Amino acid sequence: MTQKILVTGAAGFVSGYLIPELLENNYQVVGIDNYSKYGKVSKSFDDHPNYHFVEGDVKDTALMYDLAADCHQIVAIAAMIGGISYFHEFAYDLLAENERITASTFDAAINAFQHGRLNKINVVSSSMVFESTTTYPTPEGEERRCPPPLSSYGFQKLATEYFARAAYDQYALPYTIIRPFNCIGVGERRSCQEKAIYSGNVKLAMSHVVPDLIQKILKGQDPLHLLGEGNQIRHYTYGGDLATGIRLCMENEAALNQDFNLSTAKSTSVIELAEIIWKKINPNKPFQWVADKPYQYDVQKRVPSTQKAYSVLGFKANTPLESTLDEIITWIQEQIRVGTI
Structure with a gap:
């Protein structure tokens, strides 16, 4: 049976690599984005027969309930995100808006898991959860041992991981936490919100x-x-490699209720x-x-440890x-x- 995947933040940079990867592997994909980051953009896959795009706000929980109801998995990417200047300029909004986005996504996921056919949520977190670590290479689990991140962005990304674990603890919603390290590739543009720096x-x-x-x-x-x-x-990881890693996290049963650093080892x-x-x-x-x-x-x-992703998923970022x-x-x-x- 062909699986249907709901991808939030579908017009964003990471989704520009992930959605083609999913379509090429015979998934049906529903994407949602409100175009708040770059404005309206066109993608090479917009007219693909297995892709359906919805222009909407992930904070619209009723809409998210409808979209998630007949999907098998969610890949939660939508967030206010930007470069280093963005962390300072939007310190409060990064925390408040991303919490609203996260809560709406998880509310819809829990409902679809209980009443629809959803079987997992995949949460795209960030290497910034390790902002305060002094352990290198940094393994999965260190985010709960080291001091919390100092930036509101890093702190909120850590909160998304707590959402995943809490939803599993209370509602048995299966999850996988995915931490990209410095994803690079084509498709990034200047954010509509960022000031000229x-x-x-x-x-x-x-x-x-x-x-x-x-x-x-x-x-x-x-x-x-x-x-x-x-x-x-830094560990500069190609977007195409990251997309493969996310797909492996979705497909591998050993990834259930686990977290993975997805990164080049270099x-x-x-x-x-x-x-x-x-x-x-x-x-x-x-x-x-x-x-x-x-x-x-x-x-x-x-500097991430990449051993767990390799040993459990067989994932290795190979693009030089x-x-x-x-x-x-x-x-x-x-x-x-x-x-x-």
Whole structure:
């Protein structure tokens, strides 16, 4: 029997990789989004016969009840989300709005589990739940041992995980918690809500490090402006790999009531990343950079343990950073040409 999946935040960045992955694997997909992040966008899969899109607000619980009633699983992605500047500019809204989104989603999931055919909710959390850890590589379970996140965004993402566990404890709603680490790829745009932030002489695109470094270099910034000293450690994971990992979390019975870090195992510092991008775009120019004042919640180190996802799901993020960057550079070049960045 073909499974029907409800994906919230269907017009967003991660869904741009996940929904094609699901459609290619013969799922029926219902997507919901209110276009609040980027405005109205078109997707390559909009006209796919197994895809149905609903323009609506996930906080509309009655609508969510209707959509979830005949779905087998939910992938809960919808959230206010942005780059590092976003965490500061919308500190309260990130907490309040995302709690409303989460509560509405879980209310609908519990109802569909009790009265419909829903058999699981998949909650897309964040590596920011580990914001305060000092344990590296960071394993699943550390989010309950380390101090809570300091940013309201990280704290709220941790709350989504508590929603999942609480709904299981009280209502036996099965779940899987999914933690992406620095997903990168094409399709990100400037948020409609974000103010213009300048880094040197260039207005940032998303306050996400990869697209912003690329567009600054493409626009000729020299020396390149970095937030801080560039020693922040990240694990840049290709969106296509993440989509495969989410699908495996949905399909594997061993993922029931479990949590998984989905990430490449490779660490890369921001300065290393910047130099790789620089050499791809400016192969004949010396790499020069300057340090700008970093943001308060610019976590210095995010290094996940990827062993559980590999041993339980067989998941491994195999796409090299260099080839992903080639794809993103080409995409951003086109966006600059047409004026969206």
